[in-house]
Amino acid sequence: MHIAIYSRGFITEDLANIQQLLDELLREEITAVIYEPFYHTLQPHIRFDAEPLTFTHPEDLNSLTIDCLVSLGGDGTLLDTVFYVRDKNIPVLGINFGRLGFLASIGKEDIYAAVKALKQRTYVVDKRTLLHLDANIPLFGDVPYALNDFTIHKKDTSAMVKIHTYLNGEFLNTYWADGLIVATPTGSTGYSLSCGGPVVFPEAGSFVITPVAPHNLNVRPIVVPDNNIISFEVEGRSDQFLCTLDSRMETIDNTVQLAVKKEDFTLSLLRLDDSNFLHTLRHKLLWGIDARNRWK
Incomplete structure (x- = not known):
């Protein structure tokens, strides 16, 4: 062994x-x-x-x-x-x-x-869902997936960003915020939780979309089924933004097209x-x- x-x-x-x-x-x-x-x-x-x-x-x-x-x-x-x-x-x-x-x-x-x-x-084996990131440029090498969350975030002290968000190609919302989190159920108790997102049971088949410091007070986190493809268009006063998968980070600009979906395989956590x-x-x-x- x-x-x-x-x-x-x-x-x-x-x-x-x-x-x-x-x-x-x-x-x-x-x-x-x-x-x-x-x-x-x-x-x-x-x-x-x-x-x-x-x-x-x-x-x-x-x-x-x-x-x-x-x-x-x-x-x-x-x-x-x-x-x-x-x-x-x-x-x-x-x-x-x-x-x-x-x-x-x-x-x-x-x-x-x-x-x-x-x-x-x-x-006991717990099967945990992973997020997969697709982009029109190479990002995160050959490990484009995350256990906790995917985020888009403004860079440094730049102004807030506008993140146009779509579910399966249908417009969901434009988030005026410091950033946006898409969390797995595992990641719902991480960064998303600290930004006001809900706690989600690990076996729930869902993603949580949570804005980071939204400028619109009526914008709240939303839970969506994990069979959705969530895509984004980002714009802002700055030419560059941050994109993360768990603790890994890439710098992108507004020409980059991003979409996340459920990964084909899972991670087994033992307890x-x-x-x-x-x-x-x-x-x-x-x-x-x-x-x-x-x-x-």
């Missing part, structure tokens, strides 16, 4: 947990395949019984049968894993070494249970049996917290 491990880095306080993870994998006779830049930063601080297998590029995972990719970090780190697993159907398990940990929902205290679940395959979306809402977003409320 091969488990890939990805992380952007670590803080000193995490070293004991990283050592525990590697020791548990070794004890269960699971081979760790570590992201090479992460391995080099760990080397002076972590005890390795032998030099581990490493990977740097997505293609490196093709030569091995990877049963799972473990993300060590916060939600941003887990979003990075989309670049590596792509359409290989490698499930991702997030251990939260970050702050909120909405996607990376397994705590450091559950490392032992997580490794046991991987070995015994007693985890432990005792953790689900309602549990995460209550404990990560403090959903319904009140001295009069009690939950187990």
Whole structure:
């Protein structure tokens, strides 16, 4: 059994947990395949019984049968894993070494249970929808998809933009705003939520279109079926705008034609049996917290 491990880095306080993870994998006779830049930063601080297998590029995972990719970090780190697993159907398990940990929902205290679940395959698999971006110029290389959201945004301190938005070619609205977010159900608890968008259950077949600081007070987020193709025309006083897929960014101008749709494949997120979306809402977003409320 091969488990890939990805992380952007670590803080000193995490070293004991990283050592525990590697020791548990070794004890269960699971081979760790570590992201090479992460391995080099760990080397002076972590005890390795032998030099581990490493990977740097997505293609490196093709030569091995990877049963799972473990993300060590916060939600941003887990979003990075989309670049590596792509359409290989490698499930991702997030251990939260970050702050909120909405996607990376397994705590450091559950490392032992997580490794046991991987070995015994007693985890639960959640299939998460991805967004696919089409454009009339090459954007985002060969990874034009996102787990959380796609955004169009004004650049720097430039004036607000006008984003003409269409559903399957039919005009929806012109947004006068700092930007516009199209979020998957997974991404509904991210940037979209902070801009007033609704929380959407992961299995809901929908996208959320949320304006960023709209100039029209009567413009609100809208939920649309995910079988729609959502296209855009952007204009503004500035010649350049920003376009993002999760944490990746490109600069575009108003000649670029953009459209998003549901990706043909999904991302598999793993969780432990005792953790689900309602549990995460209550404990990560403090959903319904009140001295009069009690939950187990």
